Amino acid sequence: MPGWQTIERYFEDYTIGERDIERRRTVDQADTTMFAGLTLDFHPAHIDESFAAPRYGGRLVHGMLTFSIVTGLCVEYNMKAISYGYEKVRFPAPVRAGDTIVAWSEVMELTPHRKPEIGLVTKKYTGQNQDGVTVFSCLHILAIDRKAST
Amino acid sequence: MPGWQTIERYFEDYTIGERDIERRRTVDQADTTMFAGLTLDFHPAHIDESFAAPRYGGRLVHGMLTFSIVTGLCVEYNMKAISYGYEKVRFPAPVRAGDTIVAWSEVMELTPHRKPEIGLVTKKYTGQNQDGVTVFSCLHILAIDRKAST
Amino acid sequence: MPGWQTIERYFEDYTIGERDIERRRTVDQADTTMFAGLTLDFHPAHIDESFAAPRYGGRLVHGMLTFSIVTGLCVEYNMKAISYGYEKVRFPAPVRAGDTIVAWSEVMELTPHRKPEIGLVTKKYTGQNQDGVTVFSCLHILAIDRKAST
Amino acid sequence: MPGWQTIERYFEDYTIGERDIERRRTVDQADTTMFAGLTLDFHPAHIDESFAAPRYGGRLVHGMLTFSIVTGLCVEYNMKAISYGYEKVRFPAPVRAGDTIVAWSEVMELTPHRKPEIGLVTKKYTGQNQDGVTVFSCLHILAIDRKAST
Amino acid sequence: MPGWQTIERYFEDYTIGERDIERRRTVDQADTTMFAGLTLDFHPAHIDESFAAPRYGGRLVHGMLTFSIVTGLCVEYNMKAISYGYEKVRFPAPVRAGDTIVAWSEVMELTPHRKPEIGLVTKKYTGQNQDGVTVFSCLHILAIDRKAST
Amino acid sequence: MPGWQTIERYFEDYTIGERDIERRRTVDQADTTMFAGLTLDFHPAHIDESFAAPRYGGRLVHGMLTFSIVTGLCVEYNMKAISYGYEKVRFPAPVRAGDTIVAWSEVMELTPHRKPEIGLVTKKYTGQNQDGVTVFSCLHILAIDRKAST
Numbered sequence: 001m002p003g004w005q006t007i008e009r010y011f012e013d014y015t016i017g018e019r020d021i022e023r024r025r026t027v028d029q030a031d032t033t034m035f036a037g038l039t040l041d042f043h044p045a046h047i048d049e050s051f052a053a054p055r056y057g058g059r060l061v062h063g064m065l066t067f068s069i070v071t072g073l074c075v076e077y078n079m080k081a082i083s084y085g086y087e088k089v090r091f092p093a094p095v096r097a098g099d100t101i102v103a104w105s106e107v108m109e110l111t112p113h114r115k116p117e118i119g120l121v122t123k124k125y126t127g128q129n130q131d132g133v134t135v136f137s138c139l140h141i142l143a144i145d146r147k148a149s150t
Numbered sequence: 151m152p153g154w155q156t157i158e159r160y161f162e163d164y165t166i167g168e169r170d171i172e173r174r175r176t177v178d179q180a181d182t183t184m185f186a187g188l189t190l191d192f193h194p195a196h197i198d199e200s201f202a203a204p205r206y207g208g209r210l211v212h213g214m215l216t217f218s219i220v221t222g223l224c225v226e227y228n229m230k231a232i233s234y235g236y237e238k239v240r241f242p243a244p245v246r247a248g249d250t251i252v253a254w255s256e257v258m259e260l261t262p263h264r265k266p267e268i269g270l271v272t273k274k275y276t277g278q279n280q281d282g283v284t285v286f287s288c289l290h291i292l293a294i295d296r297k298a299s300t
Numbered sequence: 301m302p303g304w305q306t307i308e309r310y311f312e313d314y315t316i317g318e319r320d321i322e323r324r325r326t327v328d329q330a331d332t333t334m335f336a337g338l339t340l341d342f343h344p345a346h347i348d349e350s351f352a353a354p355r356y357g358g359r360l361v362h363g364m365l366t367f368s369i370v371t372g373l374c375v376e377y378n379m380k381a382i383s384y385g386y387e388k389v390r391f392p393a394p395v396r397a398g399d400t401i402v403a404w405s406e407v408m409e410l411t412p413h414r415k416p417e418i419g420l421v422t423k424k425y426t427g428q429n430q431d432g433v434t435v436f437s438c439l440h441i442l443a444i445d446r447k448a449s450t
Numbered sequence: 451m452p453g454w455q456t457i458e459r460y461f462e463d464y465t466i467g468e469r470d471i472e473r474r475r476t477v478d479q480a481d482t483t484m485f486a487g488l489t490l491d492f493h494p495a496h497i498d499e500s501f502a503a504p505r506y507g508g509r510l511v512h513g514m515l516t517f518s519i520v521t522g523l524c525v526e527y528n529m530k531a532i533s534y535g536y537e538k539v540r541f542p543a544p545v546r547a548g549d550t551i552v553a554w555s556e557v558m559e560l561t562p563h564r565k566p567e568i569g570l571v572t573k574k575y576t577g578q579n580q581d582g583v584t585v586f587s588c589l590h591i592l593a594i595d596r597k598a599s600t
Numbered sequence: 601m602p603g604w605q606t607i608e609r610y611f612e613d614y615t616i617g618e619r620d621i622e623r624r625r626t627v628d629q630a631d632t633t634m635f636a637g638l639t640l641d642f643h644p645a646h647i648d649e650s651f652a653a654p655r656y657g658g659r660l661v662h663g664m665l666t667f668s669i670v671t672g673l674c675v676e677y678n679m680k681a682i683s684y685g686y687e688k689v690r691f692p693a694p695v696r697a698g699d700t701i702v703a704w705s706e707v708m709e710l711t712p713h714r715k716p717e718i719g720l721v722t723k724k725y726t727g728q729n730q731d732g733v734t735v736f737s738c739l740h741i742l743a744i745d746r747k748a749s750t
Numbered sequence: 751m752p753g754w755q756t757i758e759r760y761f762e763d764y765t766i767g768e769r770d771i772e773r774r775r776t777v778d779q780a781d782t783t784m785f786a787g788l789t790l791d792f793h794p795a796h797i798d799e800s801f802a803a804p805r806y807g808g809r810l811v812h813g814m815l816t817f818s819i820v821t822g823l824c825v826e827y828n829m830k831a832i833s834y835g836y837e838k839v840r841f842p843a844p845v846r847a848g849d850t851i852v853a854w855s856e857v858m859e860l861t862p863h864r865k866p867e868i869g870l871v872t873k874k875y876t877g878q879n880q881d882g883v884t885v886f887s888c889l890h891i892l893a894i895d896r897k898a899s900t
Binding site: 474 | 628629630633634642644647648649650651659
Binding site: 178179180183184190192194197198199200201209 | 304324325326328330331398400402430
């Protein structure tokens with residue numbers, strides 16, 4: 001029951017409108033710096049306080065790190081699913097070091113696929129900061145096994 | 151000339167079809183582990199060799215890490231641009247620890263925006279592994295300042 | 301349902317003999333090196349291959365890292381519990397870089413406490429490697445809220 | 451003389467009551483975040499400021515990280531010793547990001563072992579914060595070679 | 601044009617007095633802690649706030665980390681060059697967590713080498729903090745291919 | 751006696767020719783990748799296996815990381831000393847991921863300083879790989895307090 005665990009959910013087990021619980025994680029400058037090192041993205045907005053402070057009130061978290069954290073907070077360890085892709089990835093407001101990201105997912109669409117053994121589940125991921133401002137949203141499309149029809 | 155540097159490019163300075171140079175980075179298991187720690191995504195495909203080896207021939211790199219690295223390899227430190235969003239993010243083939251990601255960008259579309267002071271530049275990012283297999287692609291939409299019209 | 305989540309379980313909700321699912325994580329040399337850096341424990345068994353290879357067949361994972369990973373794999377995000385302490389911490393066999401740790405917990409004892417509002421739950425944590433050899437065991441004592449008695 | 455170095459001390463070389471020097475290390479939030487990533491322990495007390503601030507005045511350091519740091523500060527690079535186990539591990543007070551841990555060890559007990567070639571040395575490890583509050587204590591049992599008896 | 605890229609510059613392409621652009625990076629305590637872990641340099645000036653605060657107003661960045669960052673900010677990805685060595689490495693003022701390092705290079709000397717196919721280019725690297733105080737300087741000697749003479 | 755500890759040694763306590771013990775540390779690719787992230791030095795020799803393998807038999811460790819590790823292995827936690835600078839820094843042979851660096855220091859010179867309260871101690875640091883090939887050497891100049899003369 002505790003901690004995290006893998007599950008097995010089929011395409012037929014999903015319902016439009018189902019919403020997962022919220023999860024939270026605070027992002028610090030050290031996370032941004034580590035992410036810059038992993039990705040080689042050293043835009044001064046992320047690593048140069050003298051550049052970022054007058055423009056944004058401090059160094060910004062990479063959009064891709066916010067995205068990655070939201071995805072990590074929303075991921076379902078479903079052994080029957082693989083990631084198909086993302087659409088409509090948007091960053092409506094900046095994230096700064098020290099902000100706490102709150103994220104949740106909601107099932108938006110269930111689509112058959114030309115391969116009869118899978119279906120596509122489209123979830124919307126939303127990320128907000130500690131003040132309730134939406135800083136991220138996207139659609140995550142998952143290819144999920146269907147139950148054998150016989 | 152050497153290393154990286156910021157630039158100032160306006161919407162008018164981009165041309166459809168222009169393609170940036172390729173850049174490369176090898177991804178190791180330690181990068182995946184670090185990324186799992188940053189994002190809390192501990193899917194067994196990424197952190198459990200006994201799970202991943204029989205299924206995939208070894209632990210897989212997170213799709214979001216591949217995405218983040220491709221983005222880092224393609225990023226333009228353009229002081230006149232901000233990231234608007236991503237579309238059509240796809241992961242056509244898996245990436246394993248030890249693979250070398252090769253990435254480049256190409257300008258696909260130039261679109262006016264309802265705000266007259268900016269335009270949208272849509273770039274396609276492509277990532278391949280060392281064997282020339284495409285493992286990632288997406289469209290990155292950037293909002294870029296227009297030159298003052300007077 | 302997916303991922304991890306917090307729960308609220310009271311002392312009265314635990315049963316002797318209940319056993320949590322197994323969770324797994326592969327430990328690599330980079331994890332050991334990172335742990336050495338965090339803790340300042342640079343015993344040559346952990347960081348010097350020329351020392352460790354002839355003695356152990358390779359660098360060893362810190363016992364404390366094995367312990368920490370087993371604890372992380374077994375942790376219950378129970379909002380009603382705090383960690384009281386550990387007993388009988390043992391390391392019956394070495395762990396080497398590349399080993400996969402399999403861990404689970406089992407409730408061993410339920411003990412009243414002099415403070416009537418809490419009780420002590422003693423869990424046994426066991427860690428094995430990919431070959432089924434036990435490499436770690438301990439007792440973790442948790443102080444857990446009791447349900448209000450009225 | 452400087453830095454750290456390995457030593458060779460036999461069971462017979464230890465004396466009850468001998469106390470090692472104090473060593474210190476400040477723990478920051480980045481250490482906690484790194485540790486959470488290594489161990490998969492993402493309890494909100496450690497990673498969610500909005501959860502931790504009202505309850506504890508800020509995010510807490512994992513007990514296991516405090517334990518690991520105290521152990522690292524107290525470790526003796528004794529080529530004649532191996533770690534046998536820990537007992538009476540206790541966390542009497544919380545540690546917060548920014549606290550400085552002060553740790554030392556003291557030999558408490560010297561016990562023969564059924565194997566005549568080793569003896570057990572029991573050390574007490576104590577960890578305090580910068581205000582002299584004890585935040586950690588345990589007994590560390592080491593199996594240490596005896597001098598050849600001929 | 602954007603980001604970083606490799607170049608091919610021969611000995612003959614360098615001119616005494618040419619100066620590269622400035623680049624900047626803020627150094628945080630997490631960087632120092634990571635560096636301490638990588639290098640095993642746990643001098644209390646770097647890791648013990650109770651030691652460092654009364655003496656220096658806070659923990660100091662390792663001189664070698666300042667040096668490494670300045671080098672990283674100044675490095676030219678020149679496929680025709682290899683690092684020959686450094687001279688006159690000096691640390692005229694301390695760097696503290698939170699400081700922003702500004703670095704640039706300038707070509708000081710062009711020297712023939714006994715091997716006719718290479719020449720030595722000596723660059724001066726300078727690092728300052730956000731207040732314009734010089735915290736680092738050195739000479740970096742690079743062995744660079746000459747153009748074939750025929 | 752165990753682990754590391756600070757000392758107080760005055761200029762007068764050093765002798766030309768005194769040599770410290772050897773210390774060792776294996777360097778892995780993850781260390782190089784981490785170092786690249788800390789310093790922004792992403793030369794393809796360090797991060798692109800497809801570039802490095804045909805040229806060097808694998809990715810190279812940054813010269814500055816070798817230098818930093820040698821310095822960390824040789825550092826004396828002498829409360830009476832500060833680092834004055836380095837001279838004659840040389841990298842006679844490459845270091846690859848997996849190599850074990852062996853390092854030691856030797857006092858080469860004792861020089862008075864115009865400030866009567868300090869003297870300069872020049873140590874030579876040498877780094878070799880596991881095959882006894884010298885991969886690094888430098889002179890480290892330390893400014894060390896003199897004993898009060900009265």
